[in-house]
Amino acid sequence: MTDWFFALVSDWGAWALGLVTFLSCLAIPVPSSLMMLAAGAFVASGDLELAPVAAAALAGAVLGDQAGYQLGRVSLGAAEDWLNKSPTRAAVLSRARFQVDARGGIAVFFSRWMFSVLGPYVNLLAGGARLNWLTFTIMGVAGELVWVSVYVGLGYSAGGQLSQVSDLLSNLTGLATSLLITVVLGTVLMRRRRARLAGANPHGAQKHGTPHHGARHHRSEPPEGQA
């Protein structure tokens, strides 16, 4: 299967790459990273030219991002009236928008390459939550530049070991994603434990070696998850 995609890059060059990066930005499961890797390797071996390959990959990705953003904008725009009918839903919506305005640009940038699995969904959310278009575009193009450079560059330096490098890369992506989940869940668990220790829980405090039971008199926040 992998070989078939490599062959596609060999046969169609930049066109295949542009199409595949466009589709992958719309959450269509195509192995765009793999194909950029192959393109990089074929540039290194003199079978493809760098400029059209890089330009096509970048153009496809940026256009795909824009399409995703507009799709999110139109579809959430349609749902907005319904959301605003209930004050609870309206509050959630405005909170989401505030968050997106504050951190959206960063999320867009990193979801282009480091956590590229999330990219298409970030596009939809950014459009739906009306992240400023200029911010979205600038951060998006910057992120895609990193994405294309990293993968085409990796393929270029992979030289003749394309299969090995693509294996390595899929393992590394798996590692990054599972590590991210581990850290997020670990943080949730640790925060909860800390909240429990700080709360009215003398057992917990004793168990973890806090010497004075008076700790609970100093607490300012209510215990979490006890109700």
Place this chain on the structure above:
Amino acid sequence: MPLHSHPSRRFRWLTRIGFVVALALTLFFAARVISDAVYWSDPRHTDQQIEGWMPLGYIARSWDVPRDVVYEAVEIRPDERRWRRLERVAEARDVPVQTLIDRIGLAIQTFRQAQSPDQATP
């Protein structure tokens, strides 16, 4: 396990299980990255078997021989498009891919023997 008793408790258990699973996956992928890296650091493992999807230049690069060795093996004329993959070349010649793979293999072997007679690999 008190999975049934309380929604927040159930959530806590799910978080713990998720954490353990994610941690196990992290270790699994880390182990694979390391073992792969060790395997490929051995130069004997770096030659890639020639296949139909490989462009001619790529084959040359993979086997670390000059491109002309591969071009000559499949008899690419100077005016012919050189950057096609092996399967397309075989179609143009109307021969099975395996025939070309064998020819290229032989050419690489000959080239390497000429370079250093004691280090030739099939």
